Amino acid sequence: MRLILRGVRLPLDAFTLEVDAELTAGLAGLFGPSGAGKTSLLDLIAGLRRAPSAFVELGERVLTDTARRFAVPARQRRIGYVPQDLALFPHLSVRRNLLYGRREQGDDNGLVSFEQVTRLLDLAPLVERGIARLSGGEKQRVALGRALLSGPELLLLDEPLAGLDRARRERVLALLRRIHQELHVPMLYVSHQADEVTALCDEVLLLDRGRIVGQGPPAALLGAEPLRPPVSPRPARAPY
DSSP, X not given: OOEEEEXXXXXXXXXXXXXXXXXXXXXXXXXXXXXXXXHHHHHHHHTSSOOSXXXXXXXXXXXXXXXXXXXXXXXXXXXXXXOTTOOOOXXXXXXXXXXXXXXXXXXTOOSOOHHHHHHHTTOGGGTTSBGGGSOHHHHHHHHHHHHHHTOOSEEEEESTTTTOOHHHHHHHHHHHHHHHHHHOOOEEEEESOHHHHHHHOSEEEXXXXXXXXXXXXXXXXXXXXXXXXXXXXXXXXXXX
């Protein structure tokens, strides 16, 4: 992954988000306390929020360049986004939630198939269920599957393990690394839990009150004892 953020300036309620950074790791993290501006930065990358000043480039594609008054619409950015609230459609089945992004993007996104995603996330037994009949962990897997089926060049994950206990967090981190290894999808993982970022990510940006205050390997910057290393064989049962 090569994600360039230059001249980002976005006024927020308590401070102004100001970011200049470049990320190259396939598994990158964005770490900081609650209210540091992490979600606002994700929204900017995804094209869901406009800034007075910003330059965003993913790979060889410029997504935003305010100096040229240029911005690729969110639906055309090839970015999968799993927000904190998951944003699932309660009136649709699991299958229709999963396929929603594919219908929006078209059937030729070519990166992953419905069968791959349902196998990897162990969703096949759930596809005809309604969203209301799922557990919290099952809903998280559906949201992740929907994002993957949009054919993303980058996956944004905003606090995806919130509310899970330690054992489930360990299993989900293992799942995320396996997704990266099998589907080759780069990820930007947002958290305020140092052990999660240390366990999963190879590179991390530290964000505090809208400013980048550090960048590098998470173990060196955060000094946190990671969760169990996220390396696992393909599970026989659902990961959580």
